[in-house]
Amino acid sequence: EPEVTQTPSHQVTQMGQEVILRCVPISNHLYFYWYRQILGQKVEFLVSFYNNEISEKSEIFDDQFSVERPDGSNFTLKIRSTKLEDSAMYFCASSFTGTGGAGYGYTFGSGTRLTVV
Amino acid sequence: GESVGLHLPTLSVQEGDNSIINCAYSNSASDYFIWYKQESGKGPQFIIDIRSNMDKRQGQRVTVLLNKTVKHLSLQIAATQPGDSAVYFCAEKGGAQKLVFGQGTRLTINP
Numbered sequence: 001e002p003e004v005t006q007t008p009s010h011q012v013t014q015m016g017q018e019v020i021l022r023c024v025p026i027s028n029h030l031y032f033y034w035y036r037q038i039l040g041q042k043v044e045f046l047v048s049f050y051n052n053e054i055s056e057k058s059e060i061f062d063d064q065f066s067v068e069r070p071d072g073s074n075f076t077l078k079i080r081s082t083k084l085e086d087s088a089m090y091f092c093a094s095s096f097t098g099t100g101g102a103g104y105g106y107t108f109g110s111g112t113r114l115t116v117v
Numbered sequence: 118g119e120s121v122g123l124h125l126p127t128l129s130v131q132e133g134d135n136s137i138i139n140c141a142y143s144n145s146a147s148d149y150f151i152w153y154k155q156e157s158g159k160g161p162q163f164i165i166d167i168r169s170n171m172d173k174r175q176g177q178r179v180t181v182l183l184n185k186t187v188k189h190l191s192l193q194i195a196a197t198q199p200g201d202s203a204v205y206f207c208a209e210k211g212g213a214q215k216l217v218f219g220q221g222t223r224l225t226i227n228p
Binding site: 031108 | 151158159160161162163208211212213214215216217218219220221
């Protein structure tokens with residue numbers, strides 16, 4: 001079964017450093033997403049990406065964050081100048097269509113646990 | 118604002134019994150809902166979805182019920198097994214592409 005792959009599984013970084021979280025979405029999917037989950041809390045939407053541009057973003061996704069699809073297979077989330085409160089599980093997801101469309105198949109990766117110390 | 122909430126944070130059931138996990142949503146305009154299962158250390162796993170033009174949808178051992186009148190969603194799991202132990206989230210379509218998740222219910226299966 002196709003899956004979304006995320007690397008690394010765990011990243012520890014010092015406050016103020018930049019991190020890049022990497023994702024390989026399912027190959028024929030067209031929409032890509034990042035979500036985060038602070039420990040013990042619900043999953044929160046960060047950003048959606050389609051046709052090489054951001055299509056929707058949340059209030060959390062401020063100038064500290066950026067996304068990129070550097071090639072035909074990878075999708076990255078960059079967090080500049082990390083803060084302690086950025087510590088969370090970050091999930092990448094992809095889908096063939098937008099939310100609720102036919103052939104939906106919104107699939108999440110296993111996540112990257114980011115710890116900012 | 119948008120919010121999706123859950124009635125109970127934890128639920129314990131006996132193996133073999135049926136489980137019902139509930140969810141309330143606030144956006145009456147939502148037209149698409151999904152239940153996800155999340156096991157420890159893993160990402161959300163799609164279980165079943167339902168559109169607002171339906172009241173009920175069945176999958177393998179799972180049924181989702183939608184009551185639009187009271188903005189309530191439930192997930193029924195038949196004959197629960199140890200592998201069903203996880204946190205279950207409801208989510209609604211909150212925008213063009215984003216999902217709005219609820220807080221989650223931890224389901225524990227007792228032997």
